[in-house]
Amino acid sequence: MTPSRKNIAILGAGLLGRLLAVELANAGCQVSVYDKSSSQNPQSAAFVAAAMLAPLAESVSTEESIVRLGYYSLDRWSQILNLLGEDVFFQQKGSLIVWHHQDTSSAQHFKNQLKKTSEYLPLSRLAQNLKKDDLMQLEPHLSRQFEEGIFLPDEGQLDNRELLDALLKKGTQLGVQYQWQFTVDLDQFPIDNFDHVIDCRGLGAKSNAPELRGVRGEVIRIYAPEVKLTRPIRLIHPKYPIYIAPKRNHVYVIGATEIESEDDSPMSVRSALELLSAAYTIHSGFAEARILESGAQCRPSFKNNLPKIQLHKDLRFIHVNGLYRHGFLIAPAVVDRLLNILLEDRNPLVNELEIEIQDLSYDHIC
Numbered sequence: 001m002t003p004s005r006k007n008i009a010i011l012g013a014g015l016l017g018r019l020l021a022v023e024l025a026n027a028g029c030q031v032s033v034y035d036k037s038s039s040q041n042p043q044s045a046a047f048v049a050a051a052m053l054a055p056l057a058e059s060v061s062t063e064e065s066i067v068r069l070g071y072y073s074l075d076r077w078s079q080i081l082n083l084l085g086e087d088v089f090f091q092q093k094g095s096l097i098v099w100h101h102q103d104t105s106s107a108q109h110f111k112n113q114l115k116k117t118s119e120y121l122p123l124s125r126l127a128q129n130l131k132k133d134d135l136m137q138l139e140p141h142l143s144r145q146f147e148e149g150i151f152l153p154d155e156g157q158l159d160n161r162e163l164l165d166a167l168l169k170k171g172t173q174l175g176v177q178y179q180w181q182f183t184v185d186l187d188q189f190p191i192d193n194f195d196h197v198i199d200c201r202g203l204g205a206k207s208n209a210p211e212l213r214g215v216r217g218e219v220i221r222i223y224a225p226e227v228k229l230t231r232p233i234r235l236i237h238p239k240y241p242i243y244i245a246p247k248r249n250h251v252y253v254i255g256a257t258e259i260e261s262e263d264d265s266p267m268s269v270r271s272a273l274e275l276l277s278a279a280y281t282i283h284s285g286f287a288e289a290r291i292l293e294s295g296a297q298c299r300p301s302f303k304n305n306l307p308k309i310q311l312h313k314d315l316r317f318i319h320v321n322g323l324y325r326h327g328f329l330i331a332p333a334v335v336d337r338l339l340n341i342l343l344e345d346r347n348p349l350v351n352e353l354e355i356e357i358q359d360l361s362y363d364h365i366c
């Protein structure tokens with residue numbers, strides 16, 4: 001069978017599912033996608049996320065492999081958006097880190113952690129320390145109380161919802177069949193009817209992958225016409241570290257909590273107070289902002305917070321998961337690696353990057 005005739009089922013239409021569907025259909029495969037939610041009311045981590053593409057900021061708390069996957073993916077996003085042909089908000093103007101004077105020791109710790117990246121990143125990608133004047137030049141509307149900051153060049157961000165819509169539209173144009181409100185139960189699903197079944201159900205795959213866990217994250221979307229910040233800002237704080245990601249039309253996403261819990265019920269009052277108070281200290285104009293919505297979802301994570309591709313039954317069933325808080329940051333790399341396995345080596349560079357691949361080529365899917 002030639003790769004172009006492959007008949008593939010994708011379980012889950014969150015970030016991974018939608019991206020894979022487009023890439024596989026674009027390569028000539030026949031693709032069907034199944035998701036438990038309706039197309040109008042997505043219930044994915046991807047729909048709630050801030051979609052920052054921040055390999056350097058994340059490097060202080062994650063493995064080198066994620067940072068490398070992140071930089072690879074940053075380059076790939078612009079190619080993917082070209083393929084989609086839609087006006088999806090994407091920018092790569094870097095991001096800023098700031099802190100209040102009393103949190104200088106936390107900032108020093110952050111700087112020390114950042115230094116470790118100089119062992120493996122080129123100079124042009126390294127963090128730059130900024131004095132107040134440089135800060136004000138980059139973001140003239142930032143509160144003047146910050147005496148210094150750190151600039152992380154190259155970092156980017158996307159509008160997650162525009163991206164999800166554009167992926168769906170492109171997938172439909174390419175002939176992908178979407179089955180909404182279809183809750184997959186693997187015991188009932190006709191796996192043998194397909195050449196490959198790819199499980200992208202995020203935390204929804206937990207009953208078949210007990211080692212998965214959810215990490216609750218909450219964000220608030222606000223409309224703040226008085227605030228004119230142009231790039232993502234992170235506030236270092238020992239208790240309430242937050243980020244503010246500006247989207248189009250004066251919309252800002254403020255996030256995100258990180259709670260070891262699989263509870264995806266609405267945001268708590270405590271979290272709302274913490275996120276909004278911290279945002280107000282970055283720009284007083286947030287006081288008059290309008291709260292558009294708050295959201296909570298669980299990030300699908302393995303114990304080591306790293307992604308994994310599990311190959312079962314000689315590639316008949318494939319489970320891709322564990323993107324944790326790095327889904328948008330690394331999804332293009334994870335998808336390219338999977339395409340190399342399923343089709344041919346279309347993006348050989350990604351094979352040099354570290355992604356755990358478990359070959360479980362026996363009959364058992366737990």
Ligand SMILES: Cc1cc2nc3c(=O)[nH]c(=O)nc-3n(C[C@H](O)[C@H](O)[C@H](O)COP(=O)(O)OP(=O)(O)OC[C@H]3O[C@@H](n4cnc5c(N)ncnc54)[C@H](O)[C@@H]3O)c2cc1C
Nearest residue numbers: 012014015016036045046051052184202204217327328329
């Ligand atoms: C608050 C928050 C902020 C985040 N911010 C960022 C960020 O700034 N940058 C970044 O890179 N990442 C961020 N992330 C992480 C990112 O959203 C996830 O890593 C990513 O969405 C995981 O993609 P996924 O496709 O594996 O899962 P999801 O996006 O969760 O998609 C899973 C899909 O499977 C479907 N499904 C589940 N069970 C079933 C079933 N039984 N049958 C059929 N369908 C099913 C669901 O409906 C859903 O559509 C954030 C996450 C959260 C929660």
